[in-house]
Amino acid sequence: MPDVASDVVLEVRGLSFSYEDVPVLCDLSLEARAGQLVALVGDNGAGKSTLMGLILGSLRPQAGSIRLFGDDASAHAHHADIAYVAQDAVRSYRHFPTTVRELLGVHLRHLKRRGAADELLDTVGLREHLSKALSQLSGGQLQRVGLLLALVRDARLILLDEPTAAVDARFTDELYRLLRRLADEGRTVVVITHHLAEAAPFADRAVRLRAGACAEIPPAQWKEAAL
Numbered sequence: 001m002p003d004v005a006s007d008v009v010l011e012v013r014g015l016s017f018s019y020e021d022v023p024v025l026c027d028l029s030l031e032a033r034a035g036q037l038v039a040l041v042g043d044n045g046a047g048k049s050t051l052m053g054l055i056l057g058s059l060r061p062q063a064g065s066i067r068l069f070g071d072d073a074s075a076h077a078h079h080a081d082i083a084y085v086a087q088d089a090v091r092s093y094r095h096f097p098t099t100v101r102e103l104l105g106v107h108l109r110h111l112k113r114r115g116a117a118d119e120l121l122d123t124v125g126l127r128e129h130l131s132k133a134l135s136q137l138s139g140g141q142l143q144r145v146g147l148l149l150a151l152v153r154d155a156r157l158i159l160l161d162e163p164t165a166a167v168d169a170r171f172t173d174e175l176y177r178l179l180r181r182l183a184d185e186g187r188t189v190v191v192i193t194h195h196l197a198e199a200a201p202f203a204d205r206a207v208r209l210r211a212g213a214c215a216e217i218p219p220a221q222w223k224e225a226a227l
């Protein structure tokens, strides 16, 4: 019989977190398994980015636990297994005097990967912009650079914080198709989004964060639940 528990890549149990005396997450539980694409939706301020910080270990839970690949997240034991696309991706270093090619080269050398980027460059639509400086790129193109740098890690768990905020409808569709493919290959994808309708055709599960609690949204309600 398959070991179902070993399939669980992300496991959050009874998680609570407050900034000083402002409670943000309260007794939150959720899990994501290998091969799943999970959409995490919630209004502004519902705690989605805070939850990402807790999963990534930059914040510590005040109660409850977060396990990644079976280990406590605070052990930082799985850096190489996790890719994270932040909300503002590489925007903060857009003024660095570097091109997309140079930036990608640094990452590939660091990861000791070769030739892995070709298909991804096409997928994220950046091949024709390789020689451009980051300062010459639009917000949406910078978002794609952030996604590219995350995907070259070839991680088993991919976390994305509003990856479609600055990109057009066509790229949004391509992005979700790619994320679906990555999940079908056995990876786990967790996407924070305000637009459940965009993610719905591709997601296995949708979870809504609201006032510190979280609830599974049944597929029949995915259309109405879109924020």
Ligand SMILES: Nc1ncnc2c1ncn2[C@@H]1O[C@H](COP(=O)(O)OP(=O)(O)OP(=O)(O)O)[C@@H](O)[C@H]1O
Binding pocket: 019, 022, 024, 042, 043, 044, 045, 046, 047, 048, 049, 050, 051
């Ligand atoms: N460093 C901080 N110190 C104090 N309060 C914070 C801090 N970061 C976030 N908050 C508060 O915690 C709550 C949750 O914020 P968070 O950024 O996690 O929400 P979110 O769901 O990601 O919101 P959005 O959709 O607007 O990105 C908000 O009320 C926010 O004001």
